[in-house]
Amino acid sequence: MSQRTLVLLKPDTVRRGLVGEVVSRFEAKGLGIVAMELRTIDGDQADRHYAEHVERDFYPPLRAFVTSGPLVAMVVEGDEAIEVVRALNGATDGRKAAPGTIRGDLSLSNRENLVHGSDSPESAEREIGLWFPNL
Numbered sequence: 001m002s003q004r005t006l007v008l009l010k011p012d013t014v015r016r017g018l019v020g021e022v023v024s025r026f027e028a029k030g031l032g033i034v035a036m037e038l039r040t041i042d043g044d045q046a047d048r049h050y051a052e053h054v055e056r057d058f059y060p061p062l063r064a065f066v067t068s069g070p071l072v073a074m075v076v077e078g079d080e081a082i083e084v085v086r087a088l089n090g091a092t093d094g095r096k097a098a099p100g101t102i103r104g105d106l107s108l109s110n111r112e113n114l115v116h117g118s119d120s121p122e123s124a125e126r127e128i129g130l131w132f133p134n135l
């Protein structure tokens with residue numbers, strides 16, 4: 001079943017010059033790009049995006065990180081896109097993520113882990129509405 005999911009290429013991806021590398025992996029997998037925009041977000045947008053995490057200990061530095069420079073927001077589409085993107089991204093902690101995944105190949109950090117992908121159909125709908133309200 002075709003699905004849409006929200007993907008963020010976080011500021012470390014842009015800063016490290018890995019946008020093309022990461023987008024290539026989604027394209028090579030066969031996913032389509034529905035929307036894509038370079039944006040610098042403020043703390044309020046970070047709080048809305050990470051609403052489920054705002055009370056966590058790791059959130060203040062995460063908030064500082066995701067607002068630290070431009071990121072690329074995307075909507076990606078394809079068969080089972082939500083799960084497929086999560087699998088391509090790999091485990092949250094780049095140090096533990098499997099080789100072959102984006103995080104496993106390119107990140108050595110639990111926080112600066114390059115990518116975000118929605119974790120469920122409900123999250124995808126909420127996050128796409130938050131980032132691309134006109135879609």
Ligand code: IDP
Nearest residue numbers: 053058062091092110111112113115116117119
């Ligand atoms: P996910 O991005 O794989 O879905 P979540 O648990 O939803 O992982 O966490 C959101 C983001 O918060 C992670 O991608 C990562 O950037 C950051 N994060 C999560 N857990 C930690 C942690 O223990 N230390 C530092 N940053 C973390």
Ligand code: MG
Nearest residue numbers: 116117118119
């Ligand atoms: Mg998550």
